[in-house]
Amino acid sequence: MSMDHQNFRTYVEENLDALSTRPDHEALIHQGRRVTAGEFRDLVHRMARALLAQGVGRGETVTLLCGNLPETVAARYAANLVGARVNHLYNKLSAEAQADIVRDVETRALIVDPRYTERAVEVTDLAPVPAVLVLGPAKLGTDLLDLAAQQSAEPLAGLARPDDICAIRHTGGTTGHPKGICTTFEQVRWFRGVLPEEPGFERRQLVVTTLAHGAGHLADNTLHAGGTVVLLDDFDAAEALAAIERERITDLFLLPPLLYQLMDHPDAQHTDTSSLRMLTYGGCQASPARIADAVRRFGPVLIQGYGQNESGGVSVLTKEDHDLGRPDRLRSAGKVLADVEVVIRDESGRDLPSGEHGEVCVRSAMIMKGYWKQPELTAEVLRDGWLHTGDIGFLDDEGYLTIVDRIKDMIVVVGGHVYTTELEDLLNSHPQVRQSAVFGVRDADRMERVHAVVVPVPGSDIDGDRLRAMVREQRGAMYEPAHIGFVDALPLTDAGKPDKKELRRRAEQELATTG
Template sequence: MTLDLIARRNALRFPHKPAIVFGERSQTWLELDGRVDRVANALRACGFARGEFVAILLSNCPEFIELYLGIARAGLVALPLNYRLTPAELAQILGHARPSLLVVGAEFVDTARELETLLPGLQQPWMVGGGTLAGAKRYEQAVQDAAAGPLDSPAGEDDTFAVFFTSGTTGLPKGAMVSHRNLEANAFNQFVADGSRGDDINLVSTPLYHMGAVFMGVTYMMLGCTQVIIERFEPAAWLTAVRRHRVTVALLVPTMINAAVNHADLAVSPLSSLRLVFYGGGPMPPAVLQRALDRLRCGFTQGYGLTETLEATFLVAADHVPDGSAQQQKRLASAGREAVGAEVRVVGADGRDVATGEVGEVLVRSHSVISGYWGMPDETAKALRDGWFHTGDLGYLDDERYLFLVDRLKDMVVSGGVNIYTKEVESVLYDHPAILEAAVVGLPDDEWGEVVTAAVVLRPGMSASTGELIEHCRRSLASYKKPRAVVFLDELPKNPSGKILKRELRRLLGSGAGVAWRGVA
């Protein structure tokens, strides 16, 4: 099916059930389906051909979901944009994809004006909310003026639903072409992993331009569940939303979980409605997971995958046993086992499967894997070989096929000819009581090639010296793995999804520009 049918089916099954809640605004499934028809009719009235792109530059809001589904019903393709990118970076993406229309939020009017200068051929946008932009059409007016009659999407389930440009944590963004079938297949995998229920209430706090919020939303919308949206994650606002709306499920990345469990408000009142936190999008340090299990007191599911693969493995709630056997506690550091509809291999440089416990590159094959990158045949051929997607992640499988990720190929530090996996060092740093956040990178060194460098953020009111942290690592790691340098920062660079940007961190540490250097070993 095409994903716009989610609204159509739920309007028939649950017409008066809330579909979207955003602040004081609420839409039923019947109302949402009607809005999706109007959005689709408004887009068709523009004369766009099937498969053309509609770019979206919005913060989280109900209009974002209306657009995703309306674009699909019109037979077009959504192009969600990362609003944290500079106008020049956005222009690079828009120049590559050439959308037929840009829908922009009032908060991004200045960005839209710069884009008009950088891309003079860009059609005048639709505006959501207030603000003024010469020649722009009001989104709400376009919707109200459109025909209200229902229509069917001309798209097929294998057609592209949206092109998601990767976050660019290790290189230039590439546009992953995600089909309707990719997201539907992922939803069935997640139903099994999460034990999803029709009465769940999903809290959307990660950016809706990002795959995480989209696949989580699609999964729970397919069951007719209410979506509670907050504009952006902030720990106090997230805790308030869970309590106010009796939220049962939510997706968070590890840095968000860390912020929530360390917020003083959590100790005041528990989150009694919360059934499950789904996490992924970056390494989860075991110490952070233990704190989350203790303080949130709900089930947890971890999903491992990329924008290009969606969820390939799951560490389900039954695997989260904080006081279990030594093996169970070790597996808390894993990414779980293959999804019901996915296959995972770990291969060496020769492309052959490595032995159990041996590190290699992780490969994925499933109906959730994309068909390729938009307009990048060489990158597609490099990533997709013989039906397997090459993730660029390093990991190993244990004897029961639990997947343990050790690093990104591009993040691994090679010092003195020896491979050092940064995730291992980060996990030890998170065990120190004064550490709030930590990231490890390799910096160039004339003698060793690269040296292990740790960037850390301390907990408020706590202190730690460079020597103390290096000695802490020395007690748990082989001496060659310990950081040679420790840099104390006020914050780590992250994208809006909360993922630590190691490429940016390497740039900052290498240049020293704008960095609060408070101590170096």
């Protein structure tokens, strides 16, 4: 049940209150520029008033076309403070895909990073919006920072109500109609308690992935705790390692492919990473063998978080669970959170006992309100208060949740089905393999075949025949890939996940060419 809106305070107001306790404390750092808590708080209030003056208020949509700037965080806070819902575009989508989203969410104001003004022109040509506001002087639109400078920095009470939509986050979007996941202001406040608290030290978080993804949530938590957020524009292993040492970083979030790049970089061997207290990973499947490597490299600081934009947080694999003496634990996604219910169900909706594979279904206060303007799709995944995640998994007798695959990624072959993550784990266990991605490709007869792409250790002599023989011996002929390709690096999505759509496209193109 929603709380009384007259007494409701948004996450923005709570964070600004926390920042007010130490106004001279450095809150955000970007390219040597250091923004104090007081400066950030004042900027948010000034921006909020500027947005109201531009006709942006409660129930409107603000879309961000922005990189990792302190002003990006301030713009999101300002928009949410006046009760607007925020949609943050992934910057590596095509202009057409971005325009589809801008149009779909009924954008009232597009807020643009000056570095993306050329893309903003492309997007607004395809999807015109009432207001284009730029975080600095530019040939396009109006300078939002100049508008904000003319406004008062006096505190502004939040205009949002608990059940108003706070954020619309899109999943997919490269093909077809993207799904906009709607989360309310009340639900956003629940996200703060997903990861365990680490009292006794001041948090210094390094952001190396887009603020539109999980790093944005964690930045909010860091600011609420009175910590400092250090922003890099994009992930670069050498830059990240240097920043960890220079800024004495305590908190870092990475998707597994980026974690592998970080620990494999030559600089990792002589970089001081002893300040790290919480290295959180998640967002896609991780390799147990590679996670064990990361524990050896960085120490007992790893935490895995499992969840979805639709579900919020679901489970956590704690530091203590990253026990090298229990490699089976590293395959799991940890124990279900205290305020979350999880059941495993078969195709008929029957609850399954421990150990049996089925769809992971979740019920909690963090579950999305629904998909933006897609009630039929919402009804498909939200049934009787339970979110059907589309993930296949199982619970063991100790309450640990293991995710086996996405239903859509599971490969149906003659004689059964192949769980892609199980095959990836096996390939990654080979000492000459750094990373792999497994996916299904349909042949000319429309039969699905197992394909794998492998990133080998530099200088190794591993080949497809030996890897296929290993798979055949340890998992059987059903799991043996029809094709294994080798690349220097896997293509990644904007969020940092292996881009299996792109890998599948390449494989299909190669099949069409070779016949």
